[in-house]
Amino acid sequence: MEQTFEELFESSQYNQNIKPGQIIEANVINITPDHAVLSAGLKSESFVNINQFKNPDGEIEVSIGDKVKVVIEEIEDGEGQTRLSRQKAKNEATWSKLISATETGDIVTGLIQNRIKGGFMVLIDDVTAFLPGSLVDIRPVRETQYLEGTSSEFKVVKADKSSNNIVVSRKAALLGDSEENRGEMLSKLNEGDVVEGIIKNLTDYGAFIDLGGLDGLLHITDISWKKIKHPSERLNIAEKIQVKIISIDNEKGRVSLGLKQLEDDPWEDLIKNYEIGMKAACTISNITDYGLFMEIDDGIEGLVHVSEVDWTNNNPNPHKIANVGDQVEVMILGIDKDKRRVSLGIKQCLPNPWTDFSETHNENEKITGKIKSITDFGIFVELDGGIDGLVHISDVSWENDENIDLSAYKKSDEIETMILSIDSNKQRISLGIKQLDSDPFQEYLAKNPKNTTVKGTISEVDERNALISLADKVNGLLNISEVSRDKVEDMRSSFRPNDEIEAKIVGYDKKNRTIKLSIKAKEETEEKEALETYKKDEKESISKTTLGDLLKSKFVKDKD
Incomplete structure (x- = not known):
């Protein structure tokens, strides 16, 4: 009979919704010696191996007209055929039943097959499970041959489909679980x-x-x-x-x-037998990226954090410095009974190079070492005992930081420095290079205090400022406002690089190491001094004239 349009449309919609792997229902429309022919309403009928329809005794267990569950393997293979599997559908149903039984405690029936090491193989429907020997009976039994080939009831102990692992218990079924x-x-x-x-x-x-x-x-x-x-x-x-x-x-x-x-709680013995600061020989039980786990006593582990391994390297790679099973001397740094944690240290059992350095060296002492690395902020120098000191960029030269060029220093070069400070607790040593020489800026100011008139050479000039070289590594700054009492529009109209000038020191900027200069102040001072000299000279002149006149007048009177 031909299908109506509605039936064809519904069939088309149905075909679009099904996918390989789905379980569907199919009709047995024919049985041959080799196949069962199934119709599932798909594009074509499917021929399924007849063995998938036989029971353990080899008998065909379906008839024409029966409905069976099948899994879609392929909707259309290379030959235009639909491939279905009854065996996979039976397996899925069995697994679903067994997994459910682990949660509900339902009893399942299975066939005890051959004995294997540790127990028996049990066939439940079409899936094989393991029956451990200890779960065969309520009481231990020596002779179990009589069980092979018999059906029995079981409780499912474990059903893990991902690992294809099923464990059953006949003993639990015999005891019941009411x-x-x-x-x-x-x-x-x-x-x-x-x-x-x-x-x-x-x-x-x-x-x-x-x-x-x-x-x-x-x-x-x-x-x-x-x-x-x-x-x-x-x-x-x-x-x-x-x-x-x-x-x-x-x-x-x-x-x-x-x-x-x-067993006794080993932590009770730990509290009694160990205390902070005590040393102990322990075995490395595990190594991680963040430290070494050490077995202190049976059942108790402590952690040596990576920062407690080496005095000179705060972040070593634990995997490269030790192996599981190595015995190492450690010091107990902390015990937290509530959290059951023990903090350990390896470096505390070794000489501390930072303490040794502080005991053998002093601040303001000159010391020589090799340059270990150069960074944007300074130079690391390797010192006695393998520890590093830092020459901060501000301590390299008396010049301003932005003018300091570190390219003159090379890794592995030997360098002389001065010890500025030692902090063994924080493991820091500050070094200086510029401190090996006196500060030219301070020396210049000592010789030329404020209000002193000095000479210098213009090294740079722009519209508003001129940079004056006063001495080696000593600069002065002349601002446009300090040139003259008259208004100056552009410094470059009156000053050129290499011109020599005279100016008065009116201040200084220690942070930028610059001396403030003023030509205007110099001229004002000179004018003031000239005026005072003039007044003094005139006063003296007047005083001398008056005295002469008096003496002359007195001389005339006496003569008369």
Whole structure:
């Protein structure tokens, strides 16, 4: 019968929505010796190997007209055929059932197959699971041959599809997991009891322990006093262990267990036997980018941070300086019992070159070293004991920082410096090069104080200022306002480089190491001095004339 337009449209829409990997329903429209022909409403019928429709006894378990679940492998292969798989659909259904059973505790049925190391292989539908020998029966049994080839009920302990790992327990199914049984088990347990259990599952956060019909959680922090990354470092599935009951929540039916609580807390001994400042020989247990973990005692680790490894290198690469298993002497720097942390140091067990340097050298002492590196802010010099001192750029020359050229200094060159300061606590040594010579700026000011008239040569001139060279590494500044009492429009109209001038020192800028000059002040001073000289000379002249006249008059009178 031909399909209507609506039916064709619906079929087209359906085909557009399906994708490879999806589970769909298909009709069995024919069965041949080699294939089952299925119709799923797609572009073509699909021929699926007949073995996918047989039970373990080899019998075909479907008939024409039956509906079956299948997985779409390809909507259209290279030959225009649709490829479907019933086996994959059955596997998906089985996995879904098993994963659900781990959460709900549902019982599943499976066929116990051949015995392998540690247990049995169990076929559940079309998926193989592992039955550990310890989970075969309620009580340990020696003879298990009678179980092979028989069907039995199981509880699913673990179903991890990513690793294709399924673990089942026949013992748990025999015990049952009813609320009545759980309640009875809980009533028999007390906090502090030591009980035996079987490890049924391991997770990142701990281990689930089968206590015989009731599961308890052994958290990863309660497995060992020593820090571990995963429970599998200490535990194995199906292993029998003794644990201590830490707490019981009757309302939620939860039991918290502890393994390390069966041993003495090593931290109690640590507090008694170790104190800050004590040295101890420890073994490196782990190496990270930020430091070395050292085993102090069984179950206790301390950390040597990278900054506590070497006196002369605050950031060494731990992987290049040590190996796991090396024994190293360390000093205990800190103990935090609440956080269970111990801070250790290696360099504290070695001579401190900074302290040694401070004891053998003094400030204002001259010292020679090799240039280790040159930066924008100064020069690092390697000194005795492998430590570095810094010549800050401001201590290289008496010139202004922006005028200092470090290109004259080369790495590995020997250089003489003066020790300016030593701080062994902060591990800093300040050095100076310019301090080897007297300060020409201060020397010049000492010889030429304020209000002194000095001579100099113009080295630079612009519209408003002239830079005057007064002496070696000593400069003066003449501003346009200090040229004359008359208005000057442009300095360059009256001054040229290399011109010699005379000016008066009117001030100085210690920060910029510049002496302020004034021609105007010089001229004003000279005028004032000339005026005072003139007045003095005139006064003396008047005084002399008056006295002469008096003497002459007196002489005339006496003569008469």
